[in-house]
Structure formats: C-alpha cells, structure tokens
Amino acid sequence: xPLYRExxxxxxxxxxxxxxxxxxxxxxxxxxxxxxxxxPQIRLYRANTEKQAAIAEARAKRDAASFxxxxxxxxxxxxxxxxxxxxxxxxxxxxxxxxVSNLADLAEKSGATVVYVPTEGGIPVLESGRITxxx
Numbered sequence: 685x686p687l688y689r690e691x692x693x694x695x696x697x698x699x700x701x702x703x704x705x706x707x708x709x710x711x712x713x714x715x716x717x718x719x720x721x722x723x724p725q726i727r728l729y730r731a732n733t734e735k736q737a738a739i740a741e742a743r744a745k746r747d748a749a750s751f752x753x754x755x756x757x758x759x760x761x762x763x764x765x766x767x768x769x770x771x772x773x774x775x776x777x778x779x780x781x782x783x784v785s786n787l788a789d790l791a792e793k794s795g796a797t798v799v800y801v802p803t804e805g806g807i808p809v810l811e812s813g814r815i816t817x818x819x
Contacts, residue, residue, distance in 0.1 A: 791797060
C-alpha cells in the first residue's frame with residue numbers, strides 16, 4: 685500500500701457530457717464517411733444488377749420469339765401437308781358432285797328452284813354443238 689494517496693482532479697459534469705457528445709459526433713462522422721466511401725460501389729452494384737435484369741429480359745424475349753417461330757413453322761408444315769392430301773384426293777367427279785350439292789343446299793335455304801344445266805367451259809352442253817358448228 686502506497687504511503688500517499690494521489691488525488692485525481694474532480695471531473696465536472698460538463699466535461700463528461702462534452703466527451704460523450706464528441707464520441708457520438710465521432711461515430712456519426714465515421715458512419716457518414718463509410719457511407720460516402722461505399723456510395724460508388726452501391727451505385728455500381730445497382731447498375732450491374734439492372735444490366736443483368738435487362739439482359740435476362742432480352743434473352744427471355746428472344747427465346748419466346750424463337751419458340752413462337754418454331755410453332756409457326758410446324759403449323760405451316762401441317763397446313764401444307766393437309767393441302768397436299770386434299771389436292772391429291774380431289775377428283776373432277778367430286779367437284780361436280782360438290783357443285784350440284786351446293787346448288788341443292790342453296791335451293792333449300794332460299795326456297796327457290798334451282799335448275800342445273802351441265803356445261804363445258806361455261807357453255808351449256810345442249811348448245812355447244814350448235815355454237816361450235818357455226819350455226
């Protein structure tokens with residue numbers, strides 16, 4: 685035990701408050717300084733994120749367009765195949781039958797009387813001999 689006792693100066697409440705205020709101001713300044721240092725990095729991160737989102741959206745649109753184009757090509761192939769089958773299966777007899785059948789349907793719907801006169805080249809068959817013979 686020491687023979688004498690060192691007395692420490694009495695601390696005034698104002699000094700205690702001033703130290704506390706300086707400490708708080710120092711912490712606030714440090715936070716502001718760190719924020720200002722990281723601000724460009726935050727902007728860069730945000731710009732990169734927005735760029736990646738735009739690229740992903742553009743890729744999605746490209747992929748969707750590609751899939752739609754493929755679907756349209758498949759549909760066109762199907763239509764072409766159907767047209768080929770129809771073209772191979774239609775005969776002159778079938779077209780004549782369809783023509784007469786449609787005339788009969790038209791007569792039923794309209795209530796009119798339809799008379800079918802066979803033609804060749806748009807000329808009634810009954811008159812074709814007289815017209816071609818010159819008389």
